[in-house]
Amino acid sequence: MRTITHDTHTGPGTLRLRLPAGSATLVAAPGTDRTSVILAPATPGDQAAIDAINRSTVLQTGDQLSVTVPVPASVGFAQTVVHVGSGDVYVSQRGGVVTGSVTGVRIEGDGTIVVGSGSGSVVSGGGVRAEVRVPAGQRVEIDSDSADISADGPLGEVRADVRSGNLRIDQADDVELTTQRGDVVLGRVGNARVETGSGRVQIGRIDAGSVRTQRGDITVDAVTGPLSLETGSGRVRASQINSGSVRTQRGDVVLGRVGNARVETGSGRVQIGRIDAGSVRTQRGDITVDAVTGPLSLETGSGCVRAHLAAAVALQAKTGRGDIQITAEPGIAIDRSGLRTGRGEIRTS
Known part of the structure; x- marks a missing residue:
């Protein structure tokens, strides 16, 4: 285990952490000016991780602390072709972590890659656990090939690039x-x-911002x-x-x-509780809006529209194929001139 500390003097500083593999747990605590980083093997007694911790570099400049954990010397980077079924699958190993498009991959001590029935990344050695405590409002930058990152307490800016x-x-x-x-969970940002x-x-x-998967x-x-x-394949709920804009x-x-928004989906139903303005378009799927203000x-290519x-x-x-059903509050007239269907019925009430 190795403990690194750094005191800031002009307010919350910056922590830069490079962690090839393992995990990082951060706590932002009000009322402190000290940053502490504790490095320990993810697996007790893991010599590759112990060597990496001992070779870690620390740079302290003003209110900035940089901690770099190197890739374990015994585990470099390699790319291997695994023959699975009728096709070749590329699997990369870096820092003792196996990633690729096959499941249940592990590396034996002699470097042999074995395809089993499990799933996810497999750490064969060199994983480091980082326990970090920083002042409230700290800027944090983390870079990792494979690590779970968890942070509690009020932080300033957070930049994280994690391959897995x-x-x-x-x-x-x-x-x-x-x-x-990997999954991303945010509380209040x-x-x-x-x-x-x-x-x-x-x-x-x-x-405000953007989310894309x-x-x-x-x-x-x-x-x-x-x-x-935006998601290529998945549900969006807000x-x-x-x-x-929302797109899938x-x-x-x-x-x-919903205030003013544009919603697009290639295939999937769209359901909205209340919307002030905007557009909804799907190539295939029903559209339902409970209240239009x-x-x-x-518009849907194939599906029903209800509003x-x-x-x-x-x-x-508009529907290419599907019914349109529009209802209204008492006393509100429905203009049918804007309702069109290629194949289906139009009903208003």
């Missing part, structure tokens, strides 16, 4: 998170930019500013969106209270 691993941030003013494979290749994203409260669900409980949500190539979209355009007018507003609804 889960990210959880309790509070931060500004976050920029990237992971190729200001501006946020989140990208993940494969993994779900869950946000409690966000002021190639494969995985996105859930947002509350947002106060413009927000862009209880509130003031302005912005394949997956349902469920929104609660402003100008709105609804209820809570105010006398301009509504455009």
Whole structure:
């Protein structure tokens, strides 16, 4: 185990942590000016991790602390072709971590790659556990090939680039998170930019920003500013969106209270509780809006459109194949001129 400390003198400073593999747990504590980093083997007695900890470099400049854990000397970087079924699968090993498109991969002591029935990354040695304590409002930058990152307490800016691993941030003013494979969970954040290749994203409260995942669900409980949500394959759920856009190539979209937003999905149903203005378009899937309070355009290539007018507003609804059903509050006239279907019925009441 190795303990590194650094005192700041002009307010919250910056911590830069490079961790090839393992995990990092951070706590931001008000009322302290000291940053401490404790490095320990993820697996007790792991000699590769112990050697990496001993060779770690520390740079202290002003209110900035940089800690770099090197790749264990016994485990470098290699790319191996594993023959699985009828195709070749590329598997990379770095810092004792195996990543690739096959499941259940492990490396034996002699370097042999074995394909089993498990899943996820496999650490064969050299994993380091970092326990970090920083002042409230600290800027934190983390870079890792494979590590789970967890942070509690109020942080300033957070930058994390993790090839494989889960990210959880309790509070931060500004976050920029990237992971190729792993879940992202945010509590209360200001501006946020989140990208993940494969993994779900869950946000409690966000002021503004963007979330993008190639494969995985996105859930947002509350947002106060413009927000862009996009997933290649997965469901999007948000209880509130003031302005912005929602896009999914394949997956349902469920929104609660919407201000002005653009919603697009290639294949999936769209359900909105209340919307002030915007547009909804899906190539294949039903569209349901419980309350329309402003100008709105609804379009589906194949599916039904259902909407209820809570105010006398301009509504455009179009289906290539599917019924259109529009209802309205008492005393509100429905203009049928904006309703069109290629194959289906139009009903108003």
